[in-house]
Amino acid sequence: MAERELLLGCDIGSSSVKTTLLDAATGKAVAAGSSPHEEMPISSPQKGRAEQDPGMWWENLVAAVQEAMRQADASPKEVRAIGIAYQMHGLVLVDKKQNVLRPAIIWCDSRAASVGDTAFHEIGEAYCLEHYLNSPGNFTASRLKWVMEHEPETFKKADSMLLPGDYIAMRMTGETATTLTGLSEGVLWDFREKQPADLLLSYYGIPEKLLATAHPSFDLHGKLTGKAAKELGLKKRTPVTYKAGDQPNNAFSLNVLNPGEAAATAGTSGVIYAVTDRPAFDPKSRVNTFMHVNNREQSPRNGVLLCVNGTGILNSWLKKILTNESAFDYNDMNRLAMVAVPGSGGLTILPFGNGAERILENREIGAQLLDLDLNRHGRADLCRAVQEGIVFALRYGFDIMRDMGIEPKWVRAGRANMFQSPLFRELFADNTGAVLELYRTDGSEGAARGAGIGAGIFRDEQDAFIGLEKLEVIEPDKERVKVYDELYQNWLTGLSRFLP
Structure with missing residues (x-):
């Protein structure tokens, strides 16, 4: 069998780790791996806390890479x-x-929500929005400040602060590095000055030396060490040539670039991620602007x-x-949902039970079940x-973007x-008013295409999307739109009970 030119994409989620091997010649996936088969645990030592062991990500990545390599019968x-x-x-x-x-x-x-809110007000809301396009909010910089205040001994030992993908790249290459997009997602980038956010770092007392060297997303981020290559079952010095957060990467995987x-x-x-060429921001930082890949x-x-945690x-x-x-x-749940009438017989659910919600200005109102009738x-x-x-x-977040x-x-x-879910797809199109296009792809496949660009295997971004398959197009239905407009107003009334 002729030797193939394969690209490996790795997607490090909080539920599982997924991998794809993509044939660069055809743009088609030849194998995929996933680990674990049950969801990875999230530790919540106190209300509002969510932690994971980074070593667990690596262990599951090793398993998922090896699974994909076996499926494809690929040589390193x-x-x-x-x-x-x-x-x-x-x-x-x-x-x-x-x-x-x-x-x-x-x-x-x-x-860290209160840490970021305090910084937003004390540094100046106008300054933060004009320079960072966001409130420091509950993002990575504010989380580091929380550690500094509450775990000072840990902070003193820190040599580098990394994002989850930076950690995985470090385990692969032995190098600590981040990306320009990564700095922006941590609210550590000054868009106006085109440099790290010096004023915020100074305000928090964070030494800039804790920031790892930043690269473009499509770039050489290091090469596999012998130890990592042996664990993963790959070849030593295989280059890591792309790195991005899951939502910019999801957009990239769908050829959403302009x-x-x-x-x-x-x-x-749940996320909607829209591309703009402007330094756009929401005055209340309910949706957030980051650098695209x-x-x-x-x-x-x-x-x-815009993100809905729940x-x-x-x-x-x-x-x-x-x-x-x-x-x-x-599938059984989806079939049941199709049986019920629009509006669910007057039952309303607010899906906000997974931490502070940005679209609600970092409030934690919990998930709410409203107007439940035990007889109906x-x-x-x-x-x-x-x-x-x-x-x-x-839709609430989409209206903020509008x-x-x-x-x-x-x-x-x-x-x-x-x-x-067919119903979910229909609901999404009818409530956003946007045409919904569905594709056969995922984050790990997108990461593989990104690696091809970063390594120069694809000539350009257009070349990288050969093989991307469109599956379905769902357009809003005018009659259903009228029905959901009214139901959405009822939902907003329910939400208003929990907002000031």
Whole structure:
């Protein structure tokens, strides 16, 4: 068999680690791996806390890479480059010997919200928005400040602060490095001055030397050490040539690169990510602007991200409490949801039970079940109310983006997670008013395509998307739109009970 030119994409999520081997010649996936088969645990030592052991990510990455290599019957020398996508906003601290100093504080942890809010007001809201395009909020810089204040002995030992993808790249290459997009997602980048956020670092008392060297997303981030190559079953000195947070990477994987284009996901959290060429921001920082993977000085590209933490995690919670039967799965829930009428018989769900929600100005109002009638509502109403509540929450954020002048006419998504539900797809199109395009891809495949660009195997971004397969197009239905406009107003009334 002729030797192939394969690209390895790795997606480090909070639930699982996924890998894809992509044939560079055809743009088609030849194998995929995933680990663990059950969800990775998230530790919550106190209310609003969420932590994971970074070593667990590495162990599952090793398993997922080996699974993909076995499936493809691939030899190590066929893998020409590696790309990494990762859960955003996490904080990993390592010492001079690259030992992890404490569990990673991950994306849905709320502990630093008040730290960032105080900085927002004391530095000056106008300054933060004009320079960082965000409040420091509950992001990585604020989390580091929390560690400095509450765990000073740990902070003193820290040599580098890393994002989850930076940690994985460090385990692969032995080098500590980050990306320009990564600095922006931590609110550590000054968009106006085009440099690290010196004033915020000074305000927090964070030494700039803790920031790892920053590269573009498409770049050489190091090469596999002998130790890492042996563990992964790959060739020593295989280059790591792409790294990006999961949402910019998801947009990239769907070829969403230019102003007016948008991508969506509906996994543990739900996200709509729209590309703009402007330094756009929401005055209340309810949606957030970060540097996109293809940002260049001559052609700026930023991603405006709205996130609803309580998305797939709410659907998963419902599945667990509905039945303990192993045969009852998400397809059964989707069929039940289709049985119920629009509006779920008056049952309303607010899907906000997974930490502080940015679209609610970092409030933690919890998930709420409103107007439950014990004589009328059953499993079908619950299943539909969950899907409607999630989409209404996404619509709430989408309206904030519209107020910023960002209104994509179409949104692309992979047919995965909640987008596997026909009802969810219909609800999404009818409530956003955008045409929904579904593709056969995922974050690990996107990371593989990114590795191909970074390694120079693909000539350009257009060349990287050969083989990307469109599966379905869902357009808004005018009659259903009228129905959901009214139901959405009812949902807003329910939400108003929990907001000042």
